[in-house]
Amino acid sequence: MAAKGRPSRQSIAPKLSLSPSAVMKGRNRNKAGKALYWKVEPPTISSHLENKTWHELQLELARLNQTENSEFFDRLGRGIIPAPITIPEKALDFVLSRYVQYCMIAKQLDICYHYLVHPQKRMMLKACLLAVFTRILELKNELVQIDQREYQFLEEIIETYGCTQADVELTVPLFIREETMDILKERERFLSSVISTENSRRSSKSEKPMSRQEAILLIQRQTRFYMANKKVELAHQVLRPLSEEDSNKIMRRVVNKWRVYTTRKEVLALKTEYERLLEIIPNDETLSTKRIMSDYTLSKRNRARAKANEEEYDLDKTRIENELFGSEGPFLAWSLHYTIKQWLLEVRDVIGNFSTFPSVEEGGSTAIFADKDINDVADDLSANMATGKFVFPPTEKKKKPKKEKKIAKKNPWGAEGFEYVIDETDCMREMKDKTLQYTDYWFYKDDSANLKQTHDRDLLQEELRLVVSDEIRTQVDELIRQELEKLVYAIDRIAPKEPKASKKKSKEKGKKGGKKKGKGDLTADRTVEELFRELLAQGIIRRCPVVSLDSFICEYSYSGGALDRALRDPMPSLADVKRMVMEFAVLPLSCQTLHQQASLTRCCHWGSLKMKKKGWVGGLKRELDG
Template identity: 30%
Template structure:
């Protein structure tokens, strides 16, 4: 618990740095600073992913509750929200626009886009028009007649009452009644006003004047847009300066560099010959060429180092066995001495962060930029970088010339060619030192990428993603997670927790190539939850946030497409080839349980839902760190699938529950506003959130759309919304019952991570359990 507390604190601090760096990278306009910030930002994102992975491994849960940590650090839940870096899309804007245009043109050409129906009014005949007018006029007259008769009856009743009672008493009672009604109305109004003032004072509601956006906030947003446009201008100038400065340096300083290098290398030849009596061997390109000569060492030291290296290589082989034996003996002793404890896993990003920090301190921390008010590029920094590049280029040319010159010197002075060792070395490199890996045969080598892309779109395997963002998956923070866990109650995650896990596992790795290559690799994710909780929406949001292609390999979408074994192989080859060449890509498998059915239902046998069961796991193995491809499965009925094979394909399983009270409260408010409604004090959101317990986001969206029609929106000014209006539409929908949610929780407890979590809760060590299992297996093998 102490170790996890440290991990959680580290994670929270890294997330805060991540948020600030993302804002800085989005707003700073100096191109060289932005490159350094980008390196640090990628490193911080990678470190956040590493810490998240480590927390999952230590706590055996995808969801973590850090309300105690943010309370200690005096933070709010918003500070823990994972931001999606804007550069994921902004730096690929042109490519994404072109791809969207190509996709829409292909869909239009093949008639796959639903065209809106013409809204021309139906022309009525004269008889139909007269009949409609007659019906409406008779209805109007009937309503008017009934109102008149109602008034006549009321007057008659009043006259009877006044005859029976004394007139003086009636006037007094009427005055008392009027006073009573008026005083009640005034008091209710006063109480309501006092309540509103109290809520404003407590900070639980806003003043009516502050409901509109503040002018300062609007101005700040406008300035951000201006800065982004300036970023593009400065970046163009920077790219032009890179080319012009490198060309000028190559022309002015290149020849001098070349001559200086030649003189230095010749001097080295002479010094070596004077010191040792023979010319040295020229260093290979792999070792760094002539760059290692100028390491501030004398020729004798260099010759000694080269000789020492050869001796070490020869002596190392027999010593390795002795060292291994010694290590084993030492290891036993050290294990006894060391106390058991937990350590942080090694990081692939910390070294980069340290290098970037050193660069900042050396170059930018104490730099005087008073003269660079417009924040254009620094020409001197470009010259320093380009000098190194030009020097490296020239050094390669000089090395080739000087190797030949050294061979000529040896021939002239020593009478022997020095080039024999070179040819021998080359032969060794060219020798076959092991079996070559078999390359996968390209089934579509003769076809262009455009034709493959078009075929997948026409077949319905590549689809446009819906325009939804991850922040549209509305949900509030889980405020009692840590408290419940301390009392040995496993809390159900809130929708905010789900959103964060999707950001960390799917969006951030897919968005950046640098992060994906070094961060913990996640190849496949399974989203499990009742229908209507937003699984499909999350898939589309991942594609929208990262600019990824969406491939639909759902069992129902594959019916009748690419029949036979060869057709299946061709389809998978095409999908993953296009996914690799146009990455990032998301391969979506809806109704993922159908692929691993325990028993196929009779009505689905003809559909062959288990078609991808064998071939998809093989394709999953071919996905590597450099391939930004993610397989996302969605299911609302995982109980019908074989658990072992399902968990083998999907290494990360995310359980999405129905929304809790806090999420429902936020969701009702947001859904009503987005659909044109107005939330007033007449609408009791707290009661509405309470009575909608068990209903999913999909149910709530359907109810809001049913109620907020155009006619109802026009009436909002006179008749505001009330909670009672939402009750009857909700009552017509079946909610997610407790039994269904409990069944999903018990199913999740049988997954590998769920089992580990259960063992940890019981205090059983995972390694001991595995060892016990291993012992049982070994006995079984012996019996066999």
């Protein structure tokens, strides 16, 4: 299959048409009068391209998210039920296209994260990456349920989007590797020290003193070996000189070897000159080496810059939080306390007694100041006047994500009544929130004056203001509950209810006499090094071979799609096996967020002898920092 050229990082996202409201929201114009929707031209080379790529990828992700949300909402924003897909082939193509699109975006977002140094952009990009990888695993689970097998052939879909297999290859995100790099190095250093100490201790114990007779025999053997070598050298020197025929043969052989060497050099020089004329290779021989060194230097500089910006972000975050607590905290606490107290008194004037203050589960004071329209307020007042108590509406709880889709359990390729229903997941809602955050703030943000790509103080201050207000609200709610009990007792003469004593203590006391104490910790006086040494001595802990999944050279099966259409059920290639290991084992276990949100799969890797099953397991351990 002939694939089109691999797209560059900066041109993977198509040009998107913006709505008139988005265009008029805050666009700028240059000297020529051309509309500029944002300015992403920082002077540093590292941020110039990657800021541009980040904007394009965010717009592509927003477009894809909008396409998926159109299945659940109409143009007016009203919820609708998506129409089910009753044709298995159509459902498979639909999910495969979404799967390939998300894989392309995930690959480019991971590359973009490697070059971005802005801390808040990196945090947003990290959240988008987690959401995208979670969505990829969800779509993979749907593919398995529709196709009834763990591998699919992607060459036709990839050819449709004009990319290659390398553009949709899944790898562990870079930020996960960075988070575990220090821990892995420290663990490796500790294990190496323990193993070296144990080996030196074993070697010192295994050495035995040599007796006098054994030392004499060893010296005699070495002397005989030395004398035999000397005799052989003397025999070679005494041999007769070579004849004229032998010398001619040797000369002809040397000449032939030299001619082959010079001819090979000339052919290689002609080939290099021909490739330079066709501009296949650069004219400067050292250009490729310089480019590699410049990329390495740029990557190293970006990591140092990103680390310095994150440290500055953490320091400024603590400083701003303390400033907000000191400047806005007292006034916010007083105004909130006064407003809640005034509300309690007004409610007492209406219904005749004090209202119960909402509990923490009901939302506290946030339930009082919830946004309501006139009809909701009228319904609440009528219910409160009828009961004589102020009743708060129950807060909506978040629905747990559905792990199983409504798909026929039988084989869908020939089963009657096949029906695939698209479900909205928490991952899609999270991507929608991140997209709205990007379009509301970062899309129109002029970041060209930020030379060092440091954090945005205004955005950080707004985020911390919400955190400070929530913490102050929690403290004020607790204070209001105590004051309300005193007011009810002082005015209405109703004593506060005493908390009921828990029955667990009485049960524990009853069982205390008949229950025997178990053994305590037998390793309380042992250190971790001692336990490791003991496990190493017993052979329980062994050092894993350093094997990476990238070291497996795999090739894709480009005829799998044609064989699959012919119903021949082709076998997966090694590249498909590598992809399945990444999807079912590495990605769900690489991060706590992916482990919680993605559906877990029980998989077994089996095969005949000498099929590198242990090598795959070693690569899995290496990817998971085992």
